[in-house]
Amino acid sequence: MSLTTTFVGLTLQSPVIVASGPASHDVNQIRLAQEQKAGAVVLKTACSDKYIHMRSWPRPRYKLLDWDKQIAGRSKAFSLYAYEQGYSGTLEDYWQFIKVCKKHASVPIIGSIFADEAHEWKEMAVKVEQSGADAIELDISSPHRPGSLGFEKTFVAAIKAVVSAVKFPVLVKLSPGPDVVQQSISAQECGAKAVTLCNRLRGVDVDIENQRPILHGYFGGIGGPWAKYYTFRHVAEAAQAVSIPISGTGGTMSGEDVIKYIMLGATTVQILSVIMINGWESIGRINGEIEQHMKQKGISSLDQIRGKALESMTYPDEIIRWSGESKKGPRNTWNEEKSE
């Protein structure tokens, strides 16, 4: 029995990947992830020089919504509202960051970039490859960028430009928008080796005491344990539409959630909020929970359960339905006696 997973040609010791974010912003964090036997680490997204302001972060930038201070990280109902931006160093720092990570860590390193023009995407991706990363994730769906950059107009050209320029695997991180399936198909046609579903939703909360939006007064990325349900759906739909592997991300708090993602067709699962809330030990705990489930059910490899739940997924037309009325018939007769 082993958790070993093959993903875009890389052999991972676990399907659990550390997602791009504050847990992959520093070299020492890679060591922590490796000690906990993470499958891979997606580094913090680096922004091109055009988005230089995204290298500075507002203060404060996190808010835990519906957070119960008594039960803290054991809660299954909270939202992490985050206004965190991109990698805080220059691009030169980022290439150096990848080099140092590769020099000291054995865990696969996946770079992550965000740019505007197709040639910028290409130049940055080539640099990431030269720096020694094992793969690259194109973050075309940051919750902090409004819809001024269209998928068809900008990103298809960007994916094509990157895929034609590099030899290592290209992942595409999609937004949780309405066309996830269509965009996954486009990414596959453009030559992406995998899709990551999905980035965070954009959301906002209101401070009714001060009559204004919370923090800095703008939409931020929101996620939390509840967020897994919409990603489950996107993973399930995309898994039936594309043949490239899927990396599911959103709301994973336990090994159970990882197994659910895999049963819906995901190959790997990216986690982040749980590390921030419950610490780095969460990766080891989740790995342990998956192993325990496999032991109980006699599963020797995760390939045996991948996509299992999809086999029983049906269509609305095939669901058996019965009358919603009670035996007495239609409910629109007013009962005079009872109302008195």
Added chain:
Amino acid sequence: MERGKERVVRRLRAMDNEQAKYPGLPPLPPPFVKDFPPVAVVVEEKCIACDRCPPLCFFDAIVMELRPAHKYKRTAVVITENCTGCGLCFEACPVDAFVWVPDKKPGARPSKATGESERDLSA
């Protein structure tokens, strides 16, 4: 049963008002945010040494220190060099012992988006 409940209520009322309630972070950046980067500090007199903030701080910026003169013998302390001003410790604290202070080290400049406006709400 009822009497037990009354006793709990009485004890809660007798407690320091600030300990009995669980206020959240007033979700506003501090007024000096335009001039200096805010960092968090602990008001040591308020700290009840509950150990909730060090594990929630993702940047290893909070440690518990011994204070023999303190009511609870220990207090949380922010290591300013590690603090990124993210605000998570405010969420951890049940007694609102965290406040923002300006980090007045030289060279820090606020940064803002230039050129293209981010005010497109269509996404």
